[in-house]
Amino acid sequence: MTDARPERVLEWDGPLAPPRKNGELVFDALWESRVFGMTMTLYERGAFAWDEFRERLIAAIADWERAHAPDDPSYRYWQCWLGAFEALLADKGICAPAAVAARVTELAARPAGHDHRPPGH
Amino acid sequence: MSHDHDHDDHDHDDDPIARRNALRAEALESLLVERGIVQSDVIDGIVARFEQDIGPLNGAKLVARAWVDPAFRARFLADPWAAAEELGLATGPGHTPIVVLESSSSVHHVVVCTLCSCYPSALLGLPPTWYKSPPYRSRVVREPRVVLREMGLDLPPEVEVRVWDSSAEVRYMVLPARPAGTDGWSEERLASVVTRDTLIGVARPEATGD
Numbered sequence: 135m136t137d138a139r140p141e142r143v144l145e146w147d148g149p150l151a152p153p154r155k156n157g158e159l160v161f162d163a164l165w166e167s168r169v170f171g172m173t174m175t176l177y178e179r180g181a182f183a184w185d186e187f188r189e190r191l192i193a194a195i196a197d198w199e200r201a202h203a204p205d206d207p208s209y210r211y212w213q214c215w216l217g218a219f220e221a222l223l224a225d226k227g228i229c230a231p232a233a234v235a236a237r238v239t240e241l242a243a244r245p246a247g248h249d250h251r252p253p254g255h
Numbered sequence: 256m257s258h259d260h261d262h263d264d265h266d267h268d269d270d271p272i273a274r275r276n277a278l279r280a281e282a283l284e285s286l287l288v289e290r291g292i293v294q295s296d297v298i299d300g301i302v303a304r305f306e307q308d309i310g311p312l313n314g315a316k317l318v319a320r321a322w323v324d325p326a327f328r329a330r331f332l333a334d335p336w337a338a339a340e341e342l343g344l345a346t347g348p349g350h351t352p353i354v355v356l357e358s359s360s361s362v363h364h365v366v367v368c369t370l371c372s373c374y375p376s377a378l379l380g381l382p383p384t385w386y387k388s389p390p391y392r393s394r395v396v397r398e399p400r401v402v403l404r405e406m407g408l409d410l411p412p413e414v415e416v417r418v419w420d421s422s423a424e425v426r427y428m429v430l431p432a433r434p435a436g437t438d439g440w441s442e443e444r445l446a447s448v449v450t451r452d453t454l455i456g457v458a459r460p461e462a463t464g465d
Contacts, residue, residue, distance in 0.1 A: 159305055163273060165280035170305070171298035172284060178301070181292075213276050220283065229286055237282035238275075 150191055153211055166212035173219050182226055190218035190225075313344045314378040314428060315449035319442040322433040331355060331430070339378065350377065353426045354419075358456065362415045365403065365456030366427040367395045373421035375428055379454050386455065396420070406457045429456040436462035 152170070153160045161167040177184060194214040202209065223229040287293045317339060321328040331338035335353045353375050356364035368374065369392050385391050395402045399416045403409075410416060419427045431453045437445060452458035 163277065165277040167302045168284055168298060169280045171302040172280075172287060172293055174301045174305070175293045175297050176287075208272075210272070210276070213272070216276055216279060220279070223283070228292065229283065229290075233286055234279065234282050237286055238278045241278050241282055241285075 150188065150195070152215075161212070163212075166215075169212060169216050169219055173215070176228075181228065182222060186226075187218060187222050190221045191215060194218040194221070312446070313339065314375075314451075314454045315446040316342055316344065316442070317378065318430055318449045318454070319445035321430055322437075322445055323442055328430075332357060335378075335428070344378075351375070351424070351426050353378070353428060355430050356417075356419060356427055356456070357430045358432050358459075360432060361413070362417060363410055363456065363459075364417050364419060364427075364429045365395060365399055366419050366421060366429060367392055368421040369393065369396060370420075370422070373423060373426055375426040378428055379451060383451060383455075403457060406452075408458055428454050431456075431460050434460045434462045 159170075161170070173187065176182065177187065191214060194217040195211075197217075198209065198214055220229075220231065220234060223234075224231050284293070284295065284298070288295055317331060317335070320342060321331045327338065327341075330341070332355050335355050336350050351373075356366070358364050368386075371387075374386065391402065396418050399418050400410060403416070421427055431449070433445070434448065437448070448460040448463060450458060450460070453460045
């Protein structure tokens with residue numbers, strides 16, 4: 135049995151490490167923590183092997199680096215993570231990109247002021 | 256350093272990329288929840304666990320060094336910022352003075368900021384949500400034992416509890432007692448049991464087997 139505790143698989147140094155401040159994870163927006171939480175929940179439930187996610191995260195970061203200058207301040211670690219997670223869900227047959235795109239369109243069409251989460255989130 | 260501000264959780268409506276990312280994340284969560292693959296409260300729990308468990312490294316390093324090095328412990332108690340600088344953790348001039356409170360088997364210190372949420376972030380990281388909540392701020396002063404028990408720390412009656420109220424002029428951090436069963440541990444391993452809650456005084460470090 136491999137140890138499926140998410141704490142064991144996160145990398146704390148190098149390009150794959152999530153941003154931290156004084157040791158703690160730093161989320162600049164709510165969606166970042168939701169994507170992180172979804173990934174870790176599915177991992178903990180054995181929906182994928184960590185390396186399957188890791189290789190997609192590496193690819194997402196590499197894609198970004200190819201398309202941008204090294205010091206481009208618009209770099210968003212969690213956006214790379216989100217892309218990697220979407221790719222993983224698609225490849226594992228958990229959630230197809232078309233379904234996600236359709237739901238995004240649906241959510242984006244809500245009237246202004248309705249795209250926030252219910253209280254408690 | 257002035258008051259430490261809350262993290263702003265608003266999605267960046269003025270930033271189309273951020274807004275798009277937020278929508279993608281929300282779309283994924285709603286689809287996965289609908290299909291019964293994840294539950295929102297489970298996600299809440301896992302995020303909270305990471306936010307709590309991945310601790311304030313600077314404060315933990317100082318405590319671990321103080322546990323293994325009595326001379327450093329004395330310097331840390333006398334001048335915490337100088338001690339932080341000694342470990343390469345500092346952080347430049349202009350810090351609010353900080354007082355280190357040494358907890359023992361007979362005295363237990365706990366920190367609060369009754370007026371707002373003053374907190375030594377440079378050493379302790381971001382304050383936990385409950386630290387800023389009105390119930391914690393008011394109740395821990397009136398009934399510290401009850402609040403601590405609710406948070407999972409049941410102190411024996413013979414332990415004296417002292418509550419310290421932070422302010423803009425002075426901040427506090429707790430130097431918890433080194434837990435039994437940690438003889439021969441490396442500083443790094445010791446630091447791993449020093450969680451944020453132990454530095455505020457709402458928990459005691461425990462020797463967790465690893």
